[in-house]
Amino acid sequence: VSWWRALLSRLVTGRDAADIRDDLDAMYRRDRANGHTALRASAAFVRRTLSSAWWARQGTDVIDRSRLSAPTTRSLVTTVRRLVRGHRGYVIGATATLAVAIGINLLVFTIVNALWLRPLPFADADRLVAIPSHAWVRLTSPRLRHLEAVAGQVITWFDSTAGRRPRVGIPLVNRPIETLAVTPEYFGFFGLPIRGRDFREEDDRAGAEPVAIVSHRLWRTAFDGNPDIVGTVIDSTPVRLRVIGIAPAGFEGARRGERADLWIPSSLTSRVSSDPGATTVSLMAYGRLRPGQTIADAVQQTRADARNERDELDVVPLASVYGTPESPTRVIREGTTFAVVAGLALLVLVGGCATLMTLVLVHYERRRRELAVRLALGATPRHLASELVVELGLIGLAGILSALIVAFWGVQALPSLSLPGGIDLRRLNLSFDPRVLAAALAMTFGSLAVAAWWPIGRCTRAGLAGDLLSGPAPTASAASQRLRQSLLALQVAATVVVLVGAGLFVRAVQHGFATAPGFAVDRTVFATIEIMPPSGGSKDVTAQLEVVAERRRRLIDAFRALPAVEAVAAGQPPIEPVLAERALSPARVTTDIGEHELSVGVLWGAPEFTSALGVPLLAGRALTRDDVSRSPARGLITASLARRLWPEGDPLGRIISIGGGRLGGRFEIVGVVADVAYGSLSAPAAGVVFIVNESGPRFVFRTSTPRALASEIRRTVAAVVPDASRVDVITGREVVARDLGRQQLGAWFFSGFGLVALLLGVGGVFGLVAYLAEARQREYGVRLALGATPRALVRHGVSAALAPVACGTVAGLAGAGWLSALVASLLVGLSGLDPLTYLAAAGLMLAAAYASGLSAAWRLRRVAALDALRQE
Amino acid sequence: VPAETPSLGEFEQLVLFAVLRLDEASGIAIHDEIEARTGRDVSPGAIYTTLGRLEARGLVRSAALAPQPGQVGRPRKHYTLQPAGARALRAAYDNLQALAGGALGKLAQIARGRS
Numbered sequence: 001v002s003w004w005r006a007l008l009s010r011l012v013t014g015r016d017a018a019d020i021r022d023d024l025d026a027m028y029r030r031d032r033a034n035g036h037t038a039l040r041a042s043a044a045f046v047r048r049t050l051s052s053a054w055w056a057r058q059g060t061d062v063i064d065r066s067r068l069s070a071p072t073t074r075s076l077v078t079t080v081r082r083l084v085r086g087h088r089g090y091v092i093g094a095t096a097t098l099a100v101a102i103g104i105n106l107l108v109f110t111i112v113n114a115l116w117l118r119p120l121p122f123a124d125a126d127r128l129v130a131i132p133s134h135a136w137v138r139l140t141s142p143r144l145r146h147l148e149a150v151a152g153q154v155i156t157w158f159d160s161t162a163g164r165r166p167r168v169g170i171p172l173v174n175r176p177i178e179t180l181a182v183t184p185e186y187f188g189f190f191g192l193p194i195r196g197r198d199f200r201e202e203d204d205r206a207g208a209e210p211v212a213i214v215s216h217r218l219w220r221t222a223f224d225g226n227p228d229i230v231g232t233v234i235d236s237t238p239v240r241l242r243v244i245g246i247a248p249a250g251f252e253g254a255r256r257g258e259r260a261d262l263w264i265p266s267s268l269t270s271r272v273s274s275d276p277g278a279t280t281v282s283l284m285a286y287g288r289l290r291p292g293q294t295i296a297d298a299v300q301q302t303r304a305d306a307r308n309e310r311d312e313l314d315v316v317p318l319a320s321v322y323g324t325p326e327s328p329t330r331v332i333r334e335g336t337t338f339a340v341v342a343g344l345a346l347l348v349l350v351g352g353c354a355t356l357m358t359l360v361l362v363h364y365e366r367r368r369r370e371l372a373v374r375l376a377l378g379a380t381p382r383h384l385a386s387e388l389v390v391e392l393g394l395i396g397l398a399g400i401l402s403a404l405i406v407a408f409w410g411v412q413a414l415p416s417l418s419l420p421g422g423i424d425l426r427r428l429n430l431s432f433d434p435r436v437l438a439a440a441l442a443m444t445f446g447s448l449a450v451a452a453w454w455p456i457g458r459c460t461r462a463g464l465a466g467d468l469l470s471g472p473a474p475t476a477s478a479a480s481q482r483l484r485q486s487l488l489a490l491q492v493a494a495t496v497v498v499l500v501g502a503g504l505f506v507r508a509v510q511h512g513f514a515t516a517p518g519f520a521v522d523r524t525v526f527a528t529i530e531i532m533p534p535s536g537g538s539k540d541v542t543a544q545l546e547v548v549a550e551r552r553r554r555l556i557d558a559f560r561a562l563p564a565v566e567a568v569a570a571g572q573p574p575i576e577p578v579l580a581e582r583a584l585s586p587a588r589v590t591t592d593i594g595e596h597e598l599s600v601g602v603l604w605g606a607p608e609f610t611s612a613l614g615v616p617l618l619a620g621r622a623l624t625r626d627d628v629s630r631s632p633a634r635g636l637i638t639a640s641l642a643r644r645l646w647p648e649g650d651p652l653g654r655i656i657s658i659g660g661g662r663l664g665g666r667f668e669i670v671g672v673v674a675d676v677a678y679g680s681l682s683a684p685a686a687g688v689v690f691i692v693n694e695s696g697p698r699f700v701f702r703t704s705t706p707r708a709l710a711s712e713i714r715r716t717v718a719a720v721v722p723d724a725s726r727v728d729v730i731t732g733r734e735v736v737a738r739d740l741g742r743q744q745l746g747a748w749f750f751s752g753f754g755l756v757a758l759l760l761g762v763g764g765v766f767g768l769v770a771y772l773a774e775a776r777q778r779e780y781g782v783r784l785a786l787g788a789t790p791r792a793l794v795r796h797g798v799s800a801a802l803a804p805v806a807c808g809t810v811a812g813l814a815g816a817g818w819l820s821a822l823v824a825s826l827l828v829g830l831s832g833l834d835p836l837t838y839l840a841a842a843g844l845m846l847a848a849a850y851a852s853g854l855s856a857a858w859r860l861r862r863v864a865a866l867d868a869l870r871q872e
Numbered sequence: 873v874p875a876e877t878p879s880l881g882e883f884e885q886l887v888l889f890a891v892l893r894l895d896e897a898s899g900i901a902i903h904d905e906i907e908a909r910t911g912r913d914v915s916p917g918a919i920y921t922t923l924g925r926l927e928a929r930g931l932v933r934s935a936a937l938a939p940q941p942g943q944v945g946r947p948r949k950h951y952t953l954q955p956a957g958a959r960a961l962r963a964a965y966d967n968l969q970a971l972a973g974g975a976l977g978k979l980a981q982i983a984r985g986r987s
Contacts, residue, residue: 023916052917
């Protein structure tokens with residue numbers, strides 16, 4: 001039974017309650033089985049439950065009307081009626097505040113849960129690792145053995161993004177069938193029970209009968225859940241497949257975001273793929289850690305074993321991997337991002353609770369006189385207190401229900417947005433988590449209780465008589481006013497923290513795309529094209545290399561002939577995950593005048609590499625093809641590295657020696673270029689040395705139309721070297737976007753939260769000023785009578801809120817400065833204390849507060865001195 | 873109306889007819905029967921409350937039946953019609969017919985919008 005249905009059906013009490021609850025649940029399940037949407041079935045469930053609860057309350061004897069007017073029912077009905085009729089503004093305000101604050105939190109934690117926290121649908125998932133690597137070219141047995149040494153038991157599967165996505169059609173199924181090609185024992189690896197059998201070695205041999213395992217979902221929808229489908233051959237296209245098994249319910253692939261319908265053995269890939277000419281495939285692997293082994297051990301071992309950069313593998317927890325057939329596998333690193341987003345959502349919740357507390361305080365401040373009259377007329381303090389508790393409970397309930405509606409609506413609407421980095425929310429399980437709801441409930445009722453403590457305490461005290469004497473307009477007591485002002489300050493502080501965060505991330509992303517990379521982000525395209533010698537050709541290695549070089553020349557000529565290409569050169573993008581790891585490890589850098597511990601990147605490419613990247617030459621000369629054969633090799637150095645190594649002198653003609661590992665070497669500096677980020681924008685290397693080496697499979701293109709060129713490049717490769725084993729094309733902007741994924745996520749989250757927090761803050765200011773304006777009407781009347789202008793009254797009204805807003809802003813700026821250390825590592829080229837951002841956040845908050853206070857105080861212009869005084 | 877036959881509300885009549893049709897009926901079966909024949913989706917709470925009232929007046933009797941072999945769950949109540957219930961239902965139906973007899977044509981006329 002789902003938790004929310006269990007919770008809701010608890011409303012039904014009394015005789016036969018257990019039977020009723022069972023029937024309610026059975027009806028819900030039957031509705032779902034009959035194909036009703038979750039929304040429709042849930043609505044019917046809620047309606048039936050509420051009706052059942054009402055009926056069950058009536059007891060067996062409905063004719064006895066006296067039961068209807070029993071004290072509890074009557075007071076409940078009266079309370080609701082009184083609240084809705086007499087205090088509509090308060091009810092709407094409090095409900096809306098709760099709806100926004102809690103609804104947004106539910107929504108955010110639902111996403112966070114779907115992306116990071118939701119357990120994977122198989123046992124022991126925390127021992128499983130994914131080895132996603134762009135460096136996977138082909139699977140060889142030494143590589144597999146190496147992987148097994150790294151991660152114990154290993155299973156491989158095909159990265160379907162490599163342009164060879166298997167495409168299978170099944171009769172009567174109109175949607176695309178998501179197909180994954182996997183190696184034998186795939187399901188056994190995850191410990192998943194399968195109806196039928198798993199893939200075996202013999203299924204994977206060339207010439208074996210084409211077989212497939214279908215997902216539980218496909219089995220239910222396309223094959224009517226018929227168990228006899230196992231063993232039969234289905235009329236699939238382009239190959240008829242024998243179904244050998246049905247995957248267990250709930251398993252649709254190991255990565256988050258995978259919604260596989262069909263699994264086939266890897267040997268079938270070329271027969272069912274969209275590009276049958278493809279001969280090699282891109283592979284990825286999952287590993288199961290040996291007992292006692294940690295991920296850090298495995299990572300260290302791959303590093304130690306890697307012979308060169310293309311051998312280096314990344315080992316990450318399987319739970320943090322997101323991937324779909326359409327987008328590249330993404331590793332969602334938890335930790336900082338998760339903490340920041342969660343903290344942010346909590347800040348919004350705190351802001352919402354503060355607004356709620358202000359509203360409750362103001363409300364009961366207004367009703368002091370009413371409560372005093374009722375006490376004087378003989379109501380017991382106990383009775384009044386219980387009535388207030390019921391009122392608050394109703395408000396809380398209405399708020400929670402509206403929050404659920406907000407969150408439910410958000411979950412429906414969210415999938416139309418997509419998160420930065422190509423994470424498609426439609427592919428994630430976005431169901432609500434009961435823990436989040438429980439926390440939200442606790443927060444709501446907690447803040448309601450705190451806010452109500454004071455008014456309820458007053459009711460139970462006998463000394464309310466003074467309130468009767470205080471005249472028709474209630475005056476706020478000094479204590480409650482101070483409390484309200486501190487609440488407003490707290491809320492403003494939370495808002496300012498969120499606004500500063502939003503500003504920092506937005507600026508980091510802007511900076512990351514604009515100046516930080518150092519190359520022409522919007523004018524470059526990068527491609528990786530691996531060219532193999534033709535099979536069946538000469539066995540002579542030199543001859544083979546000659547063939548490859550010749551095909552490569554033909555390809556480059558074809559590229560040059562493309563009208564959109566302004567320049568093309570061999571060379572790799574300076575920003576890449578593999579390089580990012582390297583940028584973090586410093587090496588010993590020796591020059592003629594000293595020694596440094598620095599991380600220095602080395603980038604190989606054609607002599608035209610730097611100009612194709614759009615990196616200007618500042619001094620010296622550009623590289624030439626001759627420079628590669630000189631010893632030491634000649635290179636270009638970035639400007640800030642040159643300044644650092646030779647603070648006084650001219651770097652030209654000097655020798656730099658980078659020690660340590662396979663990336664070291666001695667280079668003679670012949671030119672200085674502008675700075676280029678190497679590795680990752682958030683932690684770039686201190687500098688880069690460019691040297692000539694044209695042999696790699698990577699190319700950079702310069703163009704004014706990167707997106708159009710990317711597809712032209714693919715077409716050209718298909719025409720000139722149709723058997724290229726790997727073709728990856730990515731624009732400069734995509735290179736940067738991939739690196740800035742977390743910053744973009746941060747900007748997205750912070751901005752959304754900032755807006756909500758600002759709205760709540762504006763509401764808080766409005767409430768306070770409006771209340772004070774009303775409470776002080778008599779005072780303002782006197783002031784008018786004594787000659788004050790309406791304009792002065794408005795100014796006076798606004799000033800009441802400005803002091804707490806200013807205090808809150810200062811506290812918020814201080815808090816943001818303190819918290820910015822948390823996100824400092826994510827900020828590209830920006831200090832966590834960026835003054836412009838802080839100024840802008842404070843300015844925005846103050847301006848919004850002023851505008852809101854002004855609109856709330858506007859009515860003071862119409863205060864008529866006589867009206868105000870006549871009430872005396 | 874004879875003194876010994878208790879009067880029945882409209883919903884009580886629906887529930888009693890459903891019990892009559894089903895012999896030994898569970899709450900959900902009664903719900904389904906009413907829904908299938910009248911199109912009314914009534915809540916289980918209403919059905920059980922009505923059944924409780926009818927049982928208190930001796931018109932139906934309930935017995936808790938253990939789950940069938942192979943089924944799981946708690947023992948569930950099943951309701952059967954009692955002679956008093958049958959008499960009350962008959963009387964209610966007869967009363968309705970007696971009043972409706974010969975007036976249905978007029979009813980249709982008014983429903984069509986003509987006096």
